[in-house]
Amino acid sequence: MNVHDSGYKRLFSNRTIFRQLIETFIEEDWVSELDFERAERLDKAFVSEHYKETESDLIYKVPFHNSDKVIFLYILIEFQSDVQRFMVLRTLNYITSFYMDYVLSFKGIRQLKLPPLFPIVLYNGEEKWTAPVNIAELIEEYPPLGRHSLNFEHVVIAENEFGKEALVTIRNIVSTLFLAEVHYDLPLLVEQLLALFDEETDKQAISLFLNWFRQLAARGYIQPDDYAQLEHEYRTKEEVTSMLVKALEREREVIRQQGIETGKEIGKEIGKEIGKEIGKEERNRQIVRAMAQKGLALTLIADVTQLSMAEIEHLLTDEVSVADGSTPEHSTINNL
Numbered sequence: 001m002n003v004h005d006s007g008y009k010r011l012f013s014n015r016t017i018f019r020q021l022i023e024t025f026i027e028e029d030w031v032s033e034l035d036f037e038r039a040e041r042l043d044k045a046f047v048s049e050h051y052k053e054t055e056s057d058l059i060y061k062v063p064f065h066n067s068d069k070v071i072f073l074y075i076l077i078e079f080q081s082d083v084q085r086f087m088v089l090r091t092l093n094y095i096t097s098f099y100m101d102y103v104l105s106f107k108g109i110r111q112l113k114l115p116p117l118f119p120i121v122l123y124n125g126e127e128k129w130t131a132p133v134n135i136a137e138l139i140e141e142y143p144p145l146g147r148h149s150l151n152f153e154h155v156v157i158a159e160n161e162f163g164k165e166a167l168v169t170i171r172n173i174v175s176t177l178f179l180a181e182v183h184y185d186l187p188l189l190v191e192q193l194l195a196l197f198d199e200e201t202d203k204q205a206i207s208l209f210l211n212w213f214r215q216l217a218a219r220g221y222i223q224p225d226d227y228a229q230l231e232h233e234y235r236t237k238e239e240v241t242s243m244l245v246k247a248l249e250r251e252r253e254v255i256r257q258q259g260i261e262t263g264k265e266i267g268k269e270i271g272k273e274i275g276k277e278i279g280k281e282e283r284n285r286q287i288v289r290a291m292a293q294k295g296l297a298l299t300l301i302a303d304v305t306q307l308s309m310a311e312i313e314h315l316l317t318d319e320v321s322v323a324d325g326s327t328p329e330h331s332t333i334n335n336l
Contacts, residue, residue, distance in 0.1 A: 007212055008077050008122070011177070012058055015039055016205035020174040022073065025157050026120070035065045042072075057094065072117040074098070079124045085131045085138075091119050091154045092135055119154035124181060129158040164188075171195065173209045180213060189213075190244050197240045207234045214244075285315045292316055 012018050019036040039062040058075045076091055099114050123129055132138055134153040164183040167175040176192050200206040234240050291301045301312055
């Protein structure tokens, strides 16, 4: 779990950002019935010995409009460098552990049924998501278990599956977050961020995202010590513009430093290649010289070494000049 993931958790702990994630990217009929104004994020006070809250997951309790019914929404933030084939098993384990704790929390109180819990995996990796989303796909089909088989499925929101144009069209905090992560187009991002600041009524939510972006542009990740800075609230568009300019300046400096380091590495590689060429030339010189000293004709040396006559003459001339200071006219070539 890295600090980048923790920054995501801080973002989606904001009720407005959480709401945009669900309303924009979860295509279920009941989403329109949710009362997000009364949504509550569960903290560790709820859990006991089974389900343990981590830095990569969130659980919200959301009631329905004009009803005492609720649904729990579980978000697992997954930033592994590669796709985890058994992710759905991990999700199922979290959910059954949560239900065990739910039962323990209401011990002594008559509970006829468990509440619905909707599982979401938010995937930020570069690889295309290919892992099964239903646990049945991970279980051998023979013998058929019929009604005794497991049939659990989670929803995967893979950021890299959304194109730039689609995200620009949506234009909310979450879509712009995906845009920044998958399609890092700086001029476009600045335009989107300034427009969002004008349009978003929840200034605390947009400020949180702007500060996350500022940290991302400056470092590529968020230091735990910088979390307090995420809470700074922007009040004017001029302040936002100034912040973005400074953030981009820092990013350019980071890119410049990376370019310097890359240049050094390229220089080392070029040096190695030059060294190889120098070594190859010295080897050829020794071979050609040895063959010439045995009285072999230059045409024969050329056939054996696959070198041109000009290359052979250069090697012999250079060898003689270095060895005794003689000139080409007095070299071994003229004596062959």
